[in-house]
Amino acid sequence: MTNVQDARSLAEMWAMFRAGAIPPHVPDYQLDSMRDAFYGGAWAFSLLLTHALSRGGAEGIVKMLDTLHDEINDHTMATVRAVRISSDEAEKVLAIVKHGMPLTETEEAYIRTLLARDDDEEPPNAVQ
Template identity: 75%
Template sequence: MTNIQDARSLADMWAMFRAGAIPPHAPNYQVDSMRDAFYGGAWAFSLLLSRAFARGDDAGSDVGEILDTMQEEINAHTMATVRAVQISAEEAERVLAIVKHGMPLTDAEEAYIRTLLARDDDDEPPNQVQ
């Protein structure tokens, strides 16, 4: 599976993540650790949403708040990761091509990724996709 829109299960998402983020000849312990982390993240996401839905009639706003908070956390993690990595403009374009291959991006998402990849190390990263 190569298109995120075709994914129907966590196993499908794991297979795409495995193919795109872990070297093909990575040792088994690395693959196992990454799979545990992947499913641990999915479990945490599921738990947060389940608790929000269980709160009652006004759960919709709780779910929205949880999703917003999680998006902020994901953006912060992305920024920290990008801050730690120095790559060339050519490598940045390759990264963007890989991301776009895995999932279609809105213009705003693509612009956000370009901003992250193109900034100078002293620049403060943007907070989120506009």
């Protein structure tokens, strides 16, 4: 399986993440830590989703997802700010992201803006 949208389980998502983001010869302890973090994130998300549903039904879930979207954008901007890459490398990053998760034109433009930004520039507003 190579497309995130085809995944039907966390195990399938983990297999794609491992193949795409973790070098093949990492030590077992590092692989175990990464897997624990991956499943820990899924567990945290399921708790947030359950709490949002119990507190506010569909509206609670929408609010929780909006908050998570903002947190993910903030994390992405902080990560991109810390990394300096060439325009060729930026295109490779964008291709990898698009392969795993098809992007809207707005999302792709946002990522291009992040990747093309000078380190001294303030990050653009998060994509909505």
